[in-house]
Amino acid sequence: MTAPGAPSARDAAPAGDAAAPALDAAAPARDAAAPALDAAAPARDAAAPALDAAGISKTFGAVRVLHDVGLTLARGEIRALVGRNGCGKSTLIKVLAGVHAPDAGGRLALAGRPVALPVRAADLRAHGLAFVHQDLALEEEAPVIDNLLVGRWATAGGGRIPWRRERRRATEALARFGVEVDVRRPLRELSQLERALVAIVRALLELPDDGGVLVLDEPSAFLPAEDVERLFAAVRTAAAGGTAVVYVSHRLEEVLALADSVTVLRDGRHVVTRPLAGAPAPDAPAPGTPAPDAPARDASAHALTKDALVELILGQRLEAFYPSLAAPAAAGAPVLRAEGLRGRVVRDLSLTVGAGEIVGVTGLAGSGFDELPYLLFGSGGARGGIVTIAGAHAQNRGAAGANRGATGANRGATGANRGADVRIEATALDPSRAVAAGVALLPADRGRQSGVPELSVAANVSLPALGRFARVGRIDRRAERHAVRELIARVGVVPPDERLQLGQLSGGNQQKALLAKWLQLDPRVLLLHEPAQGVDVAAKHELMARIEQAAERGAGVLIASAEGEDLAHLCHRVLVLHGGRLVAELRGDEVSEERIAELSFGHIYEKEAAHV
Amino acid sequence: MSEAVERYGLLGAWALVALGFVIAEPAFRDIATAQIIFGSQSTLLIVALAVVVVLLAGEFDMSVGAVVSVSATLLVYLNAEQGWPLLLALVAVLAIGLLVGSANALITLRFGVPSIVVTLGMATLIAGISAGIAGTAPRGGVSQPLIDTVSAQLFGLPVAFYIAVAVGFALWFFVEQTPRGRHLVFAGRGHEVARLAGLRPDRYRAGALIAGSLLASLAGIVLVGLTGASASDAGNSFLLPAFAAAFLGSTTIKPGQFNVWGTFVAVYFLVTGVTGLQLLGYTGWVEQVFYGGSLLVAVIVTRVVARQRTRAAAAAAEAAALAESPPGTAHPAAAPGAAAEATPAQAAASAAKEATA
Numbered sequence: 001m002t003a004p005g006a007p008s009a010r011d012a013a014p015a016g017d018a019a020a021p022a023l024d025a026a027a028p029a030r031d032a033a034a035p036a037l038d039a040a041a042p043a044r045d046a047a048a049p050a051l052d053a054a055g056i057s058k059t060f061g062a063v064r065v066l067h068d069v070g071l072t073l074a075r076g077e078i079r080a081l082v083g084r085n086g087c088g089k090s091t092l093i094k095v096l097a098g099v100h101a102p103d104a105g106g107r108l109a110l111a112g113r114p115v116a117l118p119v120r121a122a123d124l125r126a127h128g129l130a131f132v133h134q135d136l137a138l139e140e141e142a143p144v145i146d147n148l149l150v151g152r153w154a155t156a157g158g159g160r161i162p163w164r165r166e167r168r169r170a171t172e173a174l175a176r177f178g179v180e181v182d183v184r185r186p187l188r189e190l191s192q193l194e195r196a197l198v199a200i201v202r203a204l205l206e207l208p209d210d211g212g213v214l215v216l217d218e219p220s221a222f223l224p225a226e227d228v229e230r231l232f233a234a235v236r237t238a239a240a241g242g243t244a245v246v247y248v249s250h251r252l253e254e255v256l257a258l259a260d261s262v263t264v265l266r267d268g269r270h271v272v273t274r275p276l277a278g279a280p281a282p283d284a285p286a287p288g289t290p291a292p293d294a295p296a297r298d299a300s301a302h303a304l305t306k307d308a309l310v311e312l313i314l315g316q317r318l319e320a321f322y323p324s325l326a327a328p329a330a331a332g333a334p335v336l337r338a339e340g341l342r343g344r345v346v347r348d349l350s351l352t353v354g355a356g357e358i359v360g361v362t363g364l365a366g367s368g369f370d371e372l373p374y375l376l377f378g379s380g381g382a383r384g385g386i387v388t389i390a391g392a393h394a395q396n397r398g399a400a401g402a403n404r405g406a407t408g409a410n411r412g413a414t415g416a417n418r419g420a421d422v423r424i425e426a427t428a429l430d431p432s433r434a435v436a437a438g439v440a441l442l443p444a445d446r447g448r449q450s451g452v453p454e455l456s457v458a459a460n461v462s463l464p465a466l467g468r469f470a471r472v473g474r475i476d477r478r479a480e481r482h483a484v485r486e487l488i489a490r491v492g493v494v495p496p497d498e499r500l501q502l503g504q505l506s507g508g509n510q511q512k513a514l515l516a517k518w519l520q521l522d523p524r525v526l527l528l529h530e531p532a533q534g535v536d537v538a539a540k541h542e543l544m545a546r547i548e549q550a551a552e553r554g555a556g557v558l559i560a561s562a563e564g565e566d567l568a569h570l571c572h573r574v575l576v577l578h579g580g581r582l583v584a585e586l587r588g589d590e591v592s593e594e595r596i597a598e599l600s601f602g603h604i605y606e607k608e609a610a611h612v
Numbered sequence: 613m614s615e616a617v618e619r620y621g622l623l624g625a626w627a628l629v630a631l632g633f634v635i636a637e638p639a640f641r642d643i644a645t646a647q648i649i650f651g652s653q654s655t656l657l658i659v660a661l662a663v664v665v666v667l668l669a670g671e672f673d674m675s676v677g678a679v680v681s682v683s684a685t686l687l688v689y690l691n692a693e694q695g696w697p698l699l700l701a702l703v704a705v706l707a708i709g710l711l712v713g714s715a716n717a718l719i720t721l722r723f724g725v726p727s728i729v730v731t732l733g734m735a736t737l738i739a740g741i742s743a744g745i746a747g748t749a750p751r752g753g754v755s756q757p758l759i760d761t762v763s764a765q766l767f768g769l770p771v772a773f774y775i776a777v778a779v780g781f782a783l784w785f786f787v788e789q790t791p792r793g794r795h796l797v798f799a800g801r802g803h804e805v806a807r808l809a810g811l812r813p814d815r816y817r818a819g820a821l822i823a824g825s826l827l828a829s830l831a832g833i834v835l836v837g838l839t840g841a842s843a844s845d846a847g848n849s850f851l852l853p854a855f856a857a858a859f860l861g862s863t864t865i866k867p868g869q870f871n872v873w874g875t876f877v878a879v880y881f882l883v884t885g886v887t888g889l890q891l892l893g894y895t896g897w898v899e900q901v902f903y904g905g906s907l908l909v910a911v912i913v914t915r916v917v918a919r920q921r922t923r924a925a926a927a928a929a930e931a932a933a934l935a936e937s938p939p940g941t942a943h944p945a946a947a948p949g950a951a952a953e954a955t956p957a958q959a960a961a962s963a964a965k966e967a968t969a
Binding site for chain 1: 785789790791794795797798801802804805806807808809810811812868869918
């Protein structure tokens with residue numbers, strides 16, 4: 001076993017980090033704390049850290065996404081793992097879960113027992129590692145008890161399940177975490193919080209008696225704020241039982257309220273691991289004598305404020321600024337309006353997009369920003385609110401008319417010079433109506449929602465406009481091919497061969513072709529979700545140029561993306577969501593990558609709330 | 613595998629099989645054999661096309677065989693025993709096909725039950741109802757004009773053959789040449805893509821299930837026209853060969869997609885094989901072995917080809933993603949880590965799917 005604290009010291013971010021040096025100097029406290037002896041687990045060294053990973057690197061092709069990162073947790077410690085999107089925390093967790101094989105040179109030990117890398121997913125349980133992912137991985141229709149115990153039923157004589165005993169076991173396990181339910185009921189009857197707790201209890205049942213390590217990946221993402229405290233209680237109960245918890249969250253308020261310590265990753269590197277003052281002392285017996293090189297918890301735990309944490313995450317000093325609520329730069333008449341929109345995460349959100357305006361919506365994972373384009377397109381998940389799409393102008397008739405054959409709906413919407421506005425309950429909106437009203441959506445899931453990879457580029461691109469190529473009910477395939485070839489050449493698809501299967505193009509070229517599919521309709525409203533995801537730089541520029549061009553031609557554009565850099569480059573206005581609500585709006589010159597990132601962490605939220 | 617080999621491989625295999633039989637069995641060289649091969653299987657052709665329509669929409673219709681039986685039985689029962697005029701009996705039989713298809717579509721879409729289960733239940737249900745009404749005894753006595761028309765020889769082949777070709781041509785035209793046919797393909801291959809393009813894929817799925825049953829009814833009528841009689845289980849023997857032909861057909865002409873002319877080639881490949889083996893003296897069991905084996909080989913080939921394509925596409929996509937971020941940039945945006953954190957997007961997508969289901 002290496003000296004406690006050593007991995008963190010070695011992994012601390014190199015200099016060149018403006019804000020962090022002072023903090024980096026503070027050695028992790030609880031990392032070093034040796035837990036009390038526990039004789040219950042003979043094969044495992046109870047005095048060793050529950051989790052001790054060091055030197056973990058991961059390279060995908062030419063891109064190194066993790067640089068020599070370490071993570072050490074004592075028994076019963078709650079460690080928050082934070083960083084912005086793409087900082088490497090997901091990759092780190094996937095290495096632990098055996099999804100990714102790390103580069104050579106890493107080292108992993110659990111409760112003092114070395115574990116060979118890459119971890120084999122089948123051995124996780126034997127190692128005492130359990131994971132709860134954001135989607136919980138539960139079966140909605142199955143009874144609670146099945147969700148909890150499947151794969152680990154006790155068996156009585158003849159291989160039979162002793163139902164009465166197992167029911168009691170399940171009920172008691174849940175009750176310890178405050179879930180009082182009839183375990184025979186199907187899971188879907190439980191609240192979102194109760195489901196999360198079921199997933200956590202299931203994971204805990206997998207862990208050995210000495211506690212093991214539980215990794216919670218954004219467990220609160222879909223929870224209403226009022227339920228988060230109960231989730232915390234469950235996590236603390238688990239930690240009190242000796243389980244070390246890695247808690248991944250974007251919600252920094254939660255991190256500060258719950259965790260004993262925090263590890264910050266940035267650009268694939270370990271930045272700092274620090275104890276947190278705000279966390280209540282665990283109920284577990286106090287840890288043993290701290291290692292001499294680590295300051296005692298209370299001594300070192302000068303309060304880490306949320307601002308300081310955001311600075312650590314971003315790697316730069318926060319500028320004191322507030323988004324002004326001044327009038328917007330001149331945008332055209334509104335083409336899209338949403339009032340009181342509600343979805344799975346989005347709560348009571350209102351927004352307007354003007355003609356010729358490019359509006360970005362962003363936030364952290366789980367903030368609901370990525371739900372918006374789908375809600376506005378009526379593709380499902382809406383729980384309330386009203387969407388208004390401005391009536392189409394004359395020049396748009398071509399597009400809507402071309403699509404008429406496709407949908408047959410809303411023929412009237414494109415009347416003479418200007419049709420009436422389409423004002424509709426979000427729950428009643430569907431893609432067919434949206435398209436007929438002049439709305440286009442380019443989803444992020446290219447292969448499943450946006451295009452069919454096995455079909456030709458020509459078929460994929462012409463799909464919403466097939467009516468244009470119909471002569472007496474028959475597709476003029478020559479005209480179709482020519483039109484598609486011209487379209488994809490214009491957006492720079494390489495090679496501009498419409499006969500290829502869509503899937504034979506590179507990701508960027510697929511995306512260009514699929515954008516062209518919608519641009520040919522001259523949409524009044526263009527909704528995009530992560531339009532530049534997984535595309536190369538050149539393709540990204542091409543895509544952005546086309547999006548700008550669409551806006552110049554009068555379309556209202558809404559881009560949902562976690563890529564602050566892209567949004568800063570492209571958008572007239574950026575809306576930031578946090579916990580499903582709109583918390584900030586940046587306009588014109590205020591739009592910058594740094595500000596978007598800061599606001600995403602909810603930084604301004606409290607201050608603004610205080611103003612109101 | 614080169615594209616031409618992939619595209620015309622089955623045609624070549626068919627030619628080889630035929631050549632083999634020509635060499636091995638003198639009776640195979642008889643023109644009558646060719647007539648049997650091309651003419652006798654018109655019913656199977658139509659049933660295979662019924663299966664193809666439904667498969668194109670991404671659904672399964674296991675009730676086509678039963679619809680053939682029921683249609684044939686009721687046609688003879690109504691016309692010969694109940695004394696209905698032929699035309700009225702024909703309309704009634706097609707109406708039954710329409711009804712069964714509509715019921716399949718309604719249950720599949722309204723309640724979200726997989727069509728393979730719905731149609732399996734429907735097959736047994738209608739076979740039972742038909743037996744209750746008309747009994748299970750084989751029966752003949754249908755109006756002679758029907759037999760005369762369907763069995764009439766035209767250039768050495770029965771009219772039934774031309775009916776099947778006409779149906780095939782119509783289906784090919786619809787799928788390949790019309791906007792709605794293209795929509796049907798997207799509804800089957802990319803339900804979400806179609807939906808988010810503003811189409812209503814469920815309508816196409818329903819339409820395909822209805823069209824499949826209607827074609828099966830037509831096949832039942834053709835069967836009666838060719839044989840002059842009906843048996844209560846006459847249609848069941850078509851189900852497996854029809855699926856074998858549809859899947860085998862999807863490996864040729866337009867590889868990777870269920871297609872009309874590929875299905876024709878596949879039907880004739882299967883029939884040639886079976887006919888030749890029978891001429892060589894293998895009877896009874898050989899049909900089952902050949903049809904069953906062909907279906908399995910066809911689905912394996914389909915799967916392997918699809919997997920190769922997916923792998924090639926995935927490799928291309930990964931290469932593109934990696935090319936994006938030169939190392940050392942501040943934001944490895946395309947790094948898998950970043951992609952992995954976009955899970956709420958997928959969550960939203962699946963939520964959307966749930967909502968529509």
